[in-house]
Amino acid sequence: MSSLRVTSEPRLLVNEIFGPTFQGEGRQTGQRCAFLRLGGCNLHCSWCDTPYTWVYTDRQAALHRAGVKYDPKTENRKMTIEEVWEALYDVLPKPGLVVISGGEPLLQWQGLQELVLRMWELNSRWNFAIETSGSVHPQGLAEWGTSIQWTVSPKLSGSGNEFELRHNEEAILTLMDIGADFKFVVTDPQDLLEVRDFAAHIRLPEDRVWLMPEGTTVNAVLENGRRCADAALSYGWNLTLRQHVLLFGDERGK
Numbered sequence: 001m002s003s004l005r006v007t008s009e010p011r012l013l014v015n016e017i018f019g020p021t022f023q024g025e026g027r028q029t030g031q032r033c034a035f036l037r038l039g040g041c042n043l044h045c046s047w048c049d050t051p052y053t054w055v056y057t058d059r060q061a062a063l064h065r066a067g068v069k070y071d072p073k074t075e076n077r078k079m080t081i082e083e084v085w086e087a088l089y090d091v092l093p094k095p096g097l098v099v100i101s102g103g104e105p106l107l108q109w110q111g112l113q114e115l116v117l118r119m120w121e122l123n124s125r126w127n128f129a130i131e132t133s134g135s136v137h138p139q140g141l142a143e144w145g146t147s148i149q150w151t152v153s154p155k156l157s158g159s160g161n162e163f164e165l166r167h168n169e170e171a172i173l174t175l176m177d178i179g180a181d182f183k184f185v186v187t188d189p190q191d192l193l194e195v196r197d198f199a200a201h202i203r204l205p206e207d208r209v210w211l212m213p214e215g216t217t218v219n220a221v222l223e224n225g226r227r228c229a230d231a232a233l234s235y236g237w238n239l240t241l242r243q244h245v246l247l248f249g250d251e252r253g254k
Helices: 058-063 081-091 105-122 139-147 169-177 190-202 218-235 243-248
Strands: 011-022 032-038 077-080 097-101 127-132 149-152 181-186 209-213
Touching (some): 011 105, 011 243, 097 105, 105 127, 149 169, 169 190, 181 218, 190 209, 209 218
Parallel strands (some): 097 127, 127 149, 181 209
Antiparallel strands (some): 011 077
């Protein structure tokens, strides 16, 4: 493998890189991919399934339903763009799909911009999917538009986040304009009314709305998925289960 020659900056705060695996959610469900999970988040969802990306203090632990505090020095490491690229290449040697998630990956948009550009320079057949809460503006990444598959997961009131923290109108409208899908984690039937009102407010096309049942066990995903199904059909929305949970349970790095 040839080695890139880039400067040590910018760096990315990486939580984990793994694969090959399958994309478990949304429009690309089932596609073979590598996963780049970044550390750090500006939100504090009580049901978050990746608390190890942000629950590092007693205050943060109190905001999450598990109440478990993680060590950021163990969970995250700063990596150069070259190191990240080499790690992705190791788990997915042929150009394919790289799913970038978190945490909130757009907190590190400059490093991501450098990474994507470098990988496209090496081979234009790399595809990228970025998963974001929509609470952080995509900045320069927005210039690539539909060259990246964007999935926005706006947090509803049941997440425990204050409205002002979880709702960034400018970021949401920018992401909608560049073709993003919007995926809503549903924990309660009341969430469906919030999804309806959110979609109406920004005039989001029906075919870009995805409901996803919350759950970290097979039974929870299927049970909550059944509750979502009728609403999705009624409103003309899409439904995505959590394929990675159905296949591997709540196991990390899968």
